[in-house]
Amino acid sequence: MxxxxxxxxxxxxxxxxxxxxxxxxxxxxxxxxxxxxxxxxxxxxxxMKKSEAQIPKIAFNIQADAPMLVNFLKNDKKYVVVADQTSDSAKAMMEKGDLNVYLEVAPTFEKMVSQGNPAEVKVYHKSSITDSVTAFQKVTIALQEFNQRTAVARLAQKNVPPAILTAILPTPVDFAxxxxxxxxxxxxxxxxxxxxxxxxxxxxxxxxxxxxxxxxxxxxxxxxxxxxxxxxxxxxxxxxxxxxxxxxxxxxxxxxxxxxxxxxxxxxxxxxxxxxxxxxxxxxxxxxxxxxxxxxxxxxxxxxxxxxxxxxxxxxxxxxxxxxxxxxxxxxxxxxxxxxxxxxxxxxxxxxxxxxxxxxxxxxxxxxxxxxxxxxxxxxxxxxxxxxxxxxxxxxxx
Amino acid sequence: MIKVKNLTKVFNGLTAVKDVSFETRAGEIFGLLGPNGAGKTTTIRVIATVLQPTSGTAEVAGFDIIKQPEDVRRNIGVLTAEIGLYDRFTARENMRYFGHLYRMEGEALEKRIEYLIEALDMGRFADRRAGQFSTGMKQKVAIARSIIHDPKVIIFDEPTAGLDVLASQTVIAFMRKAREQGNLVVLSTHDMAHAQKLCDRVAIMHRSRLVALDTQERLLQQTNTRNLEDAFLQIVGEDAAKLVEHEREEQHLAGIKKKRRFGL
Known part of the structure; x- marks a missing residue:
């Protein structure tokens, strides 16, 4: 050896x-x-920091058809609402990254919301573009918040405590x-x-x-x-x-x-x-x-x-x-x-x-x-x- | 010193050495001659135990190549036809590594290395890395490496190939000196003129067989020729020699085809 x-x-x-x-x-x-x-x-x-700091750029088809929602988003400084677009021009802008999410509402949108009926808002995004996906998630959260606030306001009008909407309160505890x-x-x-x-x-x-x-x-x-x-x-x-x-x-x-x-x-x-x-x-x-x-x-x-x-x-x-x-x-x-x-x-x-x-x-x-x-x-x-x-x-x- | 008995070596159905027998003794330069591809290198490799014989056997300094291969290797020094050195090692380090593998150590090894550096005139480059050496310098180091353990049997396969006149002279002088010291030197070469100057006895191989085995004088006498080259042609016949050349060329081409088929 x-x-x-x-x-x-x-x-x-x-x-x-x-x-x-x-x-x-x-x-x-x-x-x-x-x-x-x-x-x-x-x-x-x-x-991660970049995506947290990103301010989604949102466009509507006609802002005048949804003044309440537009105001809600504009007041929240985390979003930028740009000039109105058609769905085609919005798609082109999203490809280039000039726009992240496009919201399309019907002319009856505002009326339906104020009458207490569910109003559809289409949220256009492109899941193959990372920025669009992050913006979509953020906008979805904002829309849910809008939903909740509106619901709370409606219940208050009818003298019902808003807590009645919350049946359970899941609290995640990560022990890792x-x-x-x-x-x-x-x-x-x-x-x-x-x-x-x-x-x-x-x-x-x-x-x-x-x-x-x-x-x-x-x-x-x-x-x-x-x-x-x-x-x-x-x-x-x-x-x-x-x-x-x-x-x-x-x-x-x-x-x-x-x-x-x-x-x-x-x-x-x-x-x-x-x-x-x-x-x-x-x-x-x-x-x-x-x-x-x-x-x-x-x-x-x-x-x-x-x-x-x-x-x-x-x-x-x-x-x-x-x-x-x-x-x-x-x-x-x-x-x-x-x-x-x-x-x-x-x-x-x-x-x-x-x-x-x-x-x-x-x-x-x-x-x-x-x-x-x-x-x-x-x-x-x-x-x-x-x-x-x-x-x-x-x-x-x- | 070397006794070869009915040695045969077959590679993949191709007979490289067929039924070769000869004996050599100490204190002679024995020529193993023949054209390229005659089977000389294979014969040497079998004798040196690098290859296993298909049949037959040989003895080196009393040791059997099949039963005592390690003892055979300890007593034999072979300069291979293809020389190579470790490029990142100096000449001295190349020799030292092989010395260690022959279980030499310390001062005895260093003395032996120093002696060989002197004898082969390598002083100027002994401590430089082999990567920068010329063919002649490499050949000298390879020779020194092959006889680092001072073997009784020395086999040189084409030792002067690629050397200039002066370097050749150093090698030739070294072979003569080894003979004087009572060693056996086997010189394998295709260069018959070269062999004629050095060898005491010669064996001529042709198409894997031994076709002649005798002293030079008697061989020349028998064939009534003046030099070994003519004697060789006389023995095998000029036409046969040409035929062999053609065969070899064909084999080479076939070999390439075969390689392609198996190469990845």
């Missing part, structure tokens, strides 16, 4: 001198992870802590990045030690040494796994530090707090590192088939998509409840465990099944890599 360590030490030293490995395995996780995570929150924060809400938020992105880094971290070195060795024509000289093929693969595998694990460890620590020193608090009055506990970080580390080890074995098996760097990248791209697609799909479905078998799929299981951990749900069964599955796949991957390395056809494909 001493030869494995010699090969390992050489590969690590070699890749430390390679700028590509340094960038993908060390610099990227340290800077990219916190930048992306905190950047996303900042962007969401800005977006600010941390848990933050965890829910971060759960959409972070788990995917852990899987991503588990693959990307070892990618360059995996190519370098296998296909790269063929491209440089050093492989045969290496096979001529007394070191057995098994010890050579083991050494190479250790180098790839160590690099990928370093990537995961660096990225998680850098994220932990970033959240510790610049905690992104947003929502009004700190509704969301992102803080990672040491327990959460250590479970993520465990899952991330074993995932990195497993992917290292697979990468090594795939890359050895290639004769050159370029070819290896061609082989790894579909592999990478195959690994990352299910992960990104399941992690973007909100509220997806994984059953136990999902915790056996490598990559996907990591996503779910990390998600749970972020919500402070420590499910021992899920964690153990995930770790077990990843370990089994890691052993299979190493076994496959060793088998492939002892095949003459793969090593001397020229």
């Amino acid at each position: 001493k030869e494995s360590l010699i090969v390992f030490a050489k590969e690590i030293k070699d890749s430390l001198r390679d700028r590509r490995t340094l960038v993908t395995a060390v610099l990227m996780p340290i800077f990219l992870m916190p930048v992306i995570m905190i950047g996303t929150f900042k962007m969401q924060e800005v977006q 802590t600010a941390q848990e809400r933050g965890g829910y938020f971060i759960g959409f992105l972070l788990p995917m990045f852990i899987v991503l880094f588990a693959i990307v971290g070892g990618m360059y070195i995996a190519i370098d030690v296998s296909a790269g060795e063929k491209e440089r024509k050093t492989l045969e000289a290496l096979l001529l040494t007394p070191a057995s093929r098994f010890t050579i693969v083991t050494g190479k595998f250790l180098a790839v796994a160590a690099t990928a694990s370093t990537t995961i460890i660096l990225s998680l620590f850098s994220l932990y530090a970033a959240f510790k020193f610049f905690p992104p608090n947003f929502g009004t009055g700190g509704e969301f707090i992102i803080s990672l506990t040491p327990k959460a970080i250590s479970i993520m580390l465990g899952v991330g590192v074993i995932m990195a080890i497993m992917f290292s074995g697979l990468l090594l098996s795939v890359a050895i088939f290639a004769k050159s760097y370029k070819e290896a990248q061609n082989y790894i791209t579909p592999f990478y998509l195959l690994a990352i697609l299910p992960v990104s799909i399941v992690s973007s479905i909100p509220g997806f409840k994984p059953t136990l078998p999902f915790f056996m799929i490598p990559g996907v299981n990591g996503v779910f465990v990390v998600k749970e951990v972020l919500l402070s749900q420590y499910d021992t069964t899920h964690i153990l099944v995930t770790l077990g599955s990843l370990l089994v796949f890691a052993v299979i991957a190493i076994f496959i890599a060793t088998k492939i390395y002892s095949r003459e056809g793969v090593l001397f494909r020229d």
